[in-house]
Amino acid sequence: MATSVVPFGRPRGERADAARNRELLLATAREMIAEHGAAKVTMDGLAERAGLGKGTVFRRFGSRAGIFRALLDADERRFQERVLSGPPPLGPGADPVDRLVAYGRARIGFLLDHQDIARASLDRDRPAAVAADTTHLHVRVLLDRAGVRIPAIEGVVIQLTAALEAPLLLALSASEDVPPLEPDVARMLGDGWQYLIERLVR
Amino acid sequence: MATSVVPFGRPRGERADAARNRELLLATAREMIAEHGAAKVTMDGLAERAGLGKGTVFRRFGSRAGIFRALLDADERRFQERVLSGPPPLGPGADPVDRLVAYGRARIGFLLDHQDIARASLDRDRPAAVAADTTHLHVRVLLDRAGVRIPAIEGVVIQLTAALEAPLLLALSASEDVPPLEPDVARMLGDGWQYLIERLVR
Numbered sequence: 502m503a504t505s506v507v508p509f510g511r512p513r514g515e516r517a518d519a520a521r522n523r524e525l526l527l528a529t530a531r532e533m534i535a536e537h538g539a540a541k542v543t544m545d546g547l548a549e550r551a552g553l554g555k556g557t558v559f560r561r562f563g564s565r566a567g568i569f570r571a572l573l574d575a576d577e578r579r580f581q582e583r584v585l586s587g588p589p590p591l592g593p594g595a596d597p598v599d600r601l602v603a604y605g606r607a608r609i610g611f612l613l614d615h616q617d618i619a620r621a622s623l624d625r626d627r628p629a630a631v632a633a634d635t636t637h638l639h640v641r642v643l644l645d646r647a648g649v650r651i652p653a654i655e656g657v658v659i660q661l662t663a664a665l666e667a668p669l670l671l672a673l674s675a676s677e678d679v680p681p682l683e684p685d686v687a688r689m690l691g692d693g694w695q696y697l698i699e700r701l702v703r
Numbered sequence: 704m705a706t707s708v709v710p711f712g713r714p715r716g717e718r719a720d721a722a723r724n725r726e727l728l729l730a731t732a733r734e735m736i737a738e739h740g741a742a743k744v745t746m747d748g749l750a751e752r753a754g755l756g757k758g759t760v761f762r763r764f765g766s767r768a769g770i771f772r773a774l775l776d777a778d779e780r781r782f783q784e785r786v787l788s789g790p791p792p793l794g795p796g797a798d799p800v801d802r803l804v805a806y807g808r809a810r811i812g813f814l815l816d817h818q819d820i821a822r823a824s825l826d827r828d829r830p831a832a833v834a835a836d837t838t839h840l841h842v843r844v845l846l847d848r849a850g851v852r853i854p855a856i857e858g859v860v861i862q863l864t865a866a867l868e869a870p871l872l873l874a875l876s877a878s879e880d881v882p883p884l885e886p887d888v889a890r891m892l893g894d895g896w897q898y899l900i901e902r903l904v905r
Binding site for chain 2: 664
């Protein structure tokens with residue numbers, strides 16, 4: 502019953518309008534974050550700048566945290582597309598160990614770039630919005646292709662997944678007034694990741 | 704000005720009473736969790752069973768989440784005492800690699816045992832209550848004693864810390880109606896941890 506999301510009597514164009522409003526609101530939120538940081542984005546400010554009513558923002562996202570979850574979801578999808586069909590070594594075609602190293606470095610960078618948004622996407626009912634499922638699956642497949650077949654593999658994969666989510670964990674544990682991690686933390690964590698992987702597959 | 708926490712005019716015994724109430728409330732909360740799980744503990748229910756007013760519960764803990772943070776803090780201190788002065792290999796005196804392996808297994812068990820409490824200790828202002836600082840320091844010191852001196856050490860230590868916090872991360876990401884992880888997950892994660900450490904120090 503896919504049509505049940507459009508209540509009876511609404512104009513045919515409603516869903517296209519809704520999608521356009523959603524894209525406009527996300528683009529506007531990105532501008533506001535780039536200019537003043539995530540903490541300054543409010544539902545009122547977003548509605549005003551996008552030239553829409555506050556009711557529209559509320560219907561699209563439900564809450565302030567919902568805006569940030571939608572931004573995170575959209576960027577997450579783009580990231581996964583680069584992994585599934587982008588150029589190697591992040592995308593397919595490279596040696597599995599090189600792909601694991603590239604994935605870790607890219608993922609750490611992604612999470613560090615999204616610390617603010619991830620922090621702002623928290624609310625009482627959904628404490629951590631980023632799903633680690635795709636990382637878990639990707640790491641397991643690539644370790645298998647790299648010939649790492651050990652009894653402890655499942656624990657190792659969960660721990661490597663958690664290792665990649667470390668920047669996020671740090672960001673989520675901090676209170677809002679703790680400054681985000683420095684960008685060169687990405688290199689430090691990337692080097693750590695590469696060292697772990699090289700030790701594992703040796 | 705340590706005395707400033709006791710407002711002028713209060714009876715001399717006030718602080719001792721407050722400490723007794725706090726211990727009584729924590730012991731009562733533990734009983735309730737053991738019997739019916741963390742989800743069933745309410746501030747009203749706790750006050751009634753402890754034979755105290757709801758105002759007393761509120762003054763001691765501030766919120767429902769505050770009760771669980773206090774429980775977690777108390778257990779966390781006991782855990783750290785076992786690491787600092789308990790019997791080896793978790794406590795001092797054993798080979799650093801054996802201590803690292805023992806620490807990981809004990810920590811994973813601790814976090815799995817405390818999933819419910821950790822989940823219930825979340826609220827909007829303090830999304831993740833467990834501090835990973837002591838794990839971070841302990842892992843760094845023991846890796847150093849084990850002779851692991853590499854340029855990427857800081858990244859590796861952060862990632863190993865995150866690896867140990869994996870059960871917690873999984874618990875916190877799940878919504879309240881997802882069942883806690885099975886106890887034998889502890890063995891799987893402990894085996895994964897031991898494999899990672901043995902590969903690192905080899």
